[in-house]
Amino acid sequence: MTIRSDEAAATLAEIERVVAKVKQSRVYRTTALITIVWGVVNLARGILVALWPAAFGPRWFLADLFGVAATIASLWKLPTRGGRFPVRFLAAFAIVYSFGWIWSHVIGQFGSREAAAFWPMLFLLGFAIAGLLFGWILTAIGIGLAALVIAGYLWSGGAFALWQAAVTGFGFIACGLWMRRS
Amino acid sequence: MNDGPDEVIHQPVRLKIMAALTALDPSEEGLDFTRLKKLTAATDGNLGAHLDQLARAGYVEATKAFVGRRPRTTVKASAPGRAAFARHVAFLKAIIAGA
Secondary structure, eight states, X not given: OOOOHHHHHHHHHHHHHHHHHHHHXXXXXXXXXXXXXXXXXXHHHHHHXXXXXXXXXXXXXXXXXXXXXXXXXXXXXXXXXXXXXXXXXXXXXXXXXXXXXXXXXXXXXXXHHHHHHHHHHHHHXXXXXXXXXXXXXXXXXXXXXXXXXXXXXXXXGXXXXXXXXXXXXXXXXXXXXXXXXX | OOSXXXXXXXXXXXXXXXXXXXXXXXXXXXXXXXXXXXXXXXXXXXXXXXXXXXXXXXXXXXXXXXETTEEEEEEEEOHHHHHHHHHHHHHHXXXXXXX
């Protein structure tokens, strides 16, 4: 069998394309898992706070603590390269969360409606930017869900909490499932 | 040893299969049949035939299991398969370097 140099170059390019696709699917798989976990957390938190505001309004952070614990547990169980814990995913999550906390508590003085719009949009910004590096689906999810959050903030009136529960709950779960299939 | 192409690996579908499987770490569980089908754009029968050929050469190992009620075939590159693929890539690079 004789292989010309242009054939060899084309074959190597094909190998690179397949390897990039496998790496992208690994990113999607990890992100999908975290997205689904937070979709469930957001949905549960949103419904509890909307239906029983007196009981769950001041305790919304319990859902977030559960979400952080579930994120770490899920990442722990995920088979990864070299069997290592995906520290970079957790570090990215911690960095975004820290920036958000500083903006919302130190620099900005957000009301509850603003905070409810700000936090998902902050993480969706991360999705939109990560998509430019890892795959267009993340960008589509980031921009699409952020547009729905803005629409709810502007026009949903008193139903904003339920709107957010649907967008960041069902929306995240649906997007996570979409990523898993991609 | 870069004295020639690996004829088992060089076929386009088998090349894609090996590229995908060797992109994973040996500690990872491998890729399932459905994912491989998507990556190679092959049909069920075609992919199965190429996997058989790679398995006969000792380059891949397939594991069949049930997830719930659904059968699931997971394929992994063997150590000789990884070495053969690395040699084939080195051979291709040598052709380009020598051109």
